[in-house]
Amino acid sequence: MTRGFFACSAVTLFFSVPALASKLTxxxxxxxxxLDPTSAxxxxxxxxxYANIFESLTRFAEDGxxxxxLAESWDVSEDGLTYRFNLRxxxxxxxxxxxxxxxxxxxxxxxxxxxxxxxxxxxxAGIAAVNVIxxxxxxxxxxxxxxxFLFNMAWGDAAIVAPESIDTIKxxxxxxxxxxxxxxVQGDRVELVRNEDYWGEPAALEAxxxxxxxxxxxxxxxxxxxDLDAFAAFPAPENLIQFEADERYKVLIGSTExxxxxxxxxxxPPLDDIRVRQAIAHAINRQEIIDGAQFGYGTPIGTHFAPHxxxxxxxxxxxxxxxxxxxxxxxxxxxxDGLTLSLKLPPPSYxxxxxxxxxxxxxxxxxxxxxTNLEWAQWLEEVFRSKDYxxxxxxxxxxxxxxxxxxxxxxFQYDNPRLQEVMSTLRGTTDPDRRRDLLQQAQTIVSEDxxxxxxxxxxxxxxxxxxxxxxxxxxPTQAVDLxxxxxxx
Amino acid sequence: xxxxxxxxxxxxxxxxxxxxFAIAALVSVIWTPHDVSGMNISARMKxxxxxxxxxxxxxxxxxxxMIMAGAQTSLAVAIIAVGIGMAAGVPLGLAAAANRGWLDxxxxxxxxxxxxxxxxxxxxxxxxxxGPSAVNAIIAIGIFxxxxxxxxxxxxxxxxxxxxxxxxARVAGKGAVRISAEHILPNIANLLIVQGTIQFxxxxxxxxxxxxxxxxxxxxxxxxGRMLADSQTxxxxxxxxxxxxxxxxxxSVLGLNLLGDGLRDMLDPKLxxxxx
Numbered sequence: 001m002t003r004g005f006f007a008c009s010a011v012t013l014f015f016s017v018p019a020l021a022s023k024l025t026x027x028x029x030x031x032x033x034x035l036d037p038t039s040a041x042x043x044x045x046x047x048x049x050y051a052n053i054f055e056s057l058t059r060f061a062e063d064g065x066x067x068x069x070l071a072e073s074w075d076v077s078e079d080g081l082t083y084r085f086n087l088r089x090x091x092x093x094x095x096x097x098x099x100x101x102x103x104x105x106x107x108x109x110x111x112x113x114x115x116x117x118x119x120x121x122x123x124x125a126g127i128a129a130v131n132v133i134x135x136x137x138x139x140x141x142x143x144x145x146x147x148x149f150l151f152n153m154a155w156g157d158a159a160i161v162a163p164e165s166i167d168t169i170k171x172x173x174x175x176x177x178x179x180x181x182x183x184x185v186q187g188d189r190v191e192l193v194r195n196e197d198y199w200g201e202p203a204a205l206e207a208x209x210x211x212x213x214x215x216x217x218x219x220x221x222x223x224x225x226x227d228l229d230a231f232a233a234f235p236a237p238e239n240l241i242q243f244e245a246d247e248r249y250k251v252l253i254g255s256t257e258x259x260x261x262x263x264x265x266x267x268x269p270p271l272d273d274i275r276v277r278q279a280i281a282h283a284i285n286r287q288e289i290i291d292g293a294q295f296g297y298g299t300p301i302g303t304h305f306a307p308h309x310x311x312x313x314x315x316x317x318x319x320x321x322x323x324x325x326x327x328x329x330x331x332x333x334x335x336x337d338g339l340t341l342s343l344k345l346p347p348p349s350y351x352x353x354x355x356x357x358x359x360x361x362x363x364x365x366x367x368x369x370x371x372t373n374l375e376w377a378q379w380l381e382e383v384f385r386s387k388d389y390x391x392x393x394x395x396x397x398x399x400x401x402x403x404x405x406x407x408x409x410x411x412f413q414y415d416n417p418r419l420q421e422v423m424s425t426l427r428g429t430t431d432p433d434r435r436r437d438l439l440q441q442a443q444t445i446v447s448e449d450x451x452x453x454x455x456x457x458x459x460x461x462x463x464x465x466x467x468x469x470x471x472x473x474x475x476p477t478q479a480v481d482l483x484x485x486x487x488x489x
Numbered sequence: 490x491x492x493x494x495x496x497x498x499x500x501x502x503x504x505x506x507x508x509x510f511a512i513a514a515l516v517s518v519i520w521t522p523h524d525v526s527g528m529n530i531s532a533r534m535k536x537x538x539x540x541x542x543x544x545x546x547x548x549x550x551x552x553x554x555m556i557m558a559g560a561q562t563s564l565a566v567a568i569i570a571v572g573i574g575m576a577a578g579v580p581l582g583l584a585a586a587a588n589r590g591w592l593d594x595x596x597x598x599x600x601x602x603x604x605x606x607x608x609x610x611x612x613x614x615x616x617x618x619x620g621p622s623a624v625n626a627i628i629a630i631g632i633f634x635x636x637x638x639x640x641x642x643x644x645x646x647x648x649x650x651x652x653x654x655x656x657x658a659r660v661a662g663k664g665a666v667r668i669s670a671e672h673i674l675p676n677i678a679n680l681l682i683v684q685g686t687i688q689f690x691x692x693x694x695x696x697x698x699x700x701x702x703x704x705x706x707x708x709x710x711x712x713x714g715r716m717l718a719d720s721q722t723x724x725x726x727x728x729x730x731x732x733x734x735x736x737x738x739x740x741s742v743l744g745l746n747l748l749g750d751g752l753r754d755m756l757d758p759k760l761x762x763x764x765x
Binding site for chain 2: 217236291356357372
């Protein structure tokens with residue numbers, strides 16, 4: 001009898017404790033190629049690792065501001081050239097070794113070294129020296145003042161890694177974050193468990209699983225079937241209405257750093273002629289693209305800058321929808337009898353659908369396009385590396401990335417010394433007002449040069465079960481920060 | 490008995506369905522109710538009825554116009570693919586049957602090899618090498634058709650080669666090529682027509698399948714398969730986006746199969762013998 005009662009109560013207990021409550025299964029669209037954020041551009045790596053596994057000296061908060069992370073505080077010298085970081089006490093890597101100034105020096109030196117494979121080497125270019133003062137103090141000397149330095153140090157690419165685990169970091173990442181890497185089932189999921197020795201507020205979740213679902217239909221079905229607790233950056237905006245109408249789910253709509261542009265090969269004739277680029281800009285009807293490709297989710301932009309940034313200038317007025325003007329400009333450039341351009345599209349629906357809409361809009365002014373749909377690997381090879389394209393559509397998701405226009409080797413192949421000078425002046429400027437002025441100059445230059453067709457700012461669309469709390473609505477950098485996520489009752 | 494050569498129920502139904510699509514395809518060359526690629530984003534996903542008989546898609550394009558133009562793509566791809574299959578397969582089969590030696594072995598083993606690859610794999614291979622387009626879809630489906638016709642031709646021709654009238658022709662001094670062309674081919678033509686109709690329906694399906702996975706006709710060329718693929722995430726919001734191209738594919742394939750069945754009833758000598 002006693003035993004029966006005991007077993008019975010055990011069963012009750014088992015079911016009354018919400019077994020899933022401290023676990024979360026969240027999906028993202030792309031699987032990372034590996035798990036080292038310091039040696040590849042793939043944003044999918046940061047989705048999994050940023051803040052969860054790896055931390056940097058500083059970090060992005062949800063609203064995009066820079067807050068302390070592994071560095072508790074810092075002192076900047078009078079001339080702005082020396083940053084003295086005071087590291088937190090009691091920080092250990094997941095393998096139990098302590099995180100100290102030597103690890104910071106190692107990480108920064110590795111990222112800026114000649115043989116570095118860091119995808120954002122530019123972030124570290126201004127560093128002249130990294131000196132260990134004592135185990136909890138690091139001094140970074142810059143070659144020239146850099147108003148962006150603390151911002152740069154917040155990137156996932158600036159993660160602090162341990163020299164001991166660097167050889168296997170791609171498959172077994174060892175960081176300092178609130179979650180430890182547990183298992184990676186390739187093609188399916190990455191599993192994380194809570195780091196019980198975390199230096200800060202421990203995560204509310206005991207374990208988290210990242211699943212990778214690239215197909216929008218499969219994403220919708222998996223979410224509707226309840227297999228997933230959340231989907232960060234949901235790929236099918238057309239399905240959001242259904243989630244909003246379903247009381248089991250909630251939809252978060254936030255901002256991202258993703259400027260969606262009609263990438264243009266500025267060196268390839270006839271696109272080297274500004275009149276042709278301007279004609280394309282006037283042929284584009286942004287609202288139609290946002291409605292047709294994004295089902296209304298998105299903010300029109302007229303330059304390569306995020307509208308939620310305080311320095312943003314609304315320059316959509318430089319390129320209003322004006323087919324008449326577009327035709328006139330084409331005629332003036334000698335293409336009055338038509339023109340055929342290639343349009344190479346990566347897989348996301350904003351590109352594929354947006355591409356069809358833009359093709360129709362361009363056709364209206366006499367530009368025919370040959371659409372080719374490419375997989376990501378092909379796109380990176382043909383468009384991004386070989387620059388074998390006329391037009392493409394892609395969202396540039398790095399924060400504050402207008403600097404790519406100052407790089408003439410970037411796949412836009414845009415070479416304008418005036419802009420390059422503005423950007424280099426910006427690097428040496430710390431005064432906030434002056435910086436804003438320079439950023440606005442840069443925005444104006446790329447907008448008035450019609451470097452690309454500026455389409456819209458990607459929204460961050462997240463679908464989650466009602467009980468999930470603390471997910472980021474905004475995406476100030478590519479990240480799915482689970483450290484503050486919990487279940488409500 | 491008089492029933493043997495009369496048009497059957499299945500033949501009539503098939504013929505009506507197929508001509509419906511053929512007429513739609515032909516008309517779409519000169520006229521469609523709306524501009525096929527003309528987008529009207531503000532009128533997107535309209536339910537069937539009113540100005541748009543079959544509704545509009547997610548870009549506000551007229552579904553009826555797209556189905557008509559899509560029929561053109563489908564039928565053109567299927568016709569040319571069957572044409573390729575016949576043009577290459579029939580002579581190969583005739584040659585194999587006439588020779589019966591190493592050439593026969595060579596042709597038929599090469600056929601077996603081609604048959605061993607699933608059609609879709611061949612198609613993916615071709616489009617992976619040469620890039621996706623309607624032309625490459627035609628080639629892929631056409632290649633798959635060659636062994637089908639080669640086998641059928643050889644089998645039918647072999648049984649004819651043992652017949653007395655062929656012997657008579659040989660005695661009269663006709664060569665293998667002439668006999669094949671003048672005596673064998675006319676006698677197996679009915680078989681080929683029936684098989685052609687069946688392959689035609691498979692071609693329509695294959696084109697839809699290839700376009701569905703993105704390997705067929707590229708936008709903005711309308712295609713039923715791509716209409717289906719585009720509607721995938723929208724089924725819950727606007728079911729007609731999937732139903733309309735889905736029904737077009739079903740009805741055209743059903744029509745072609747019924748037509749093929751009916752033709753076989755009318756033309757197949759074996760069935761004719763039984764009935765008369």
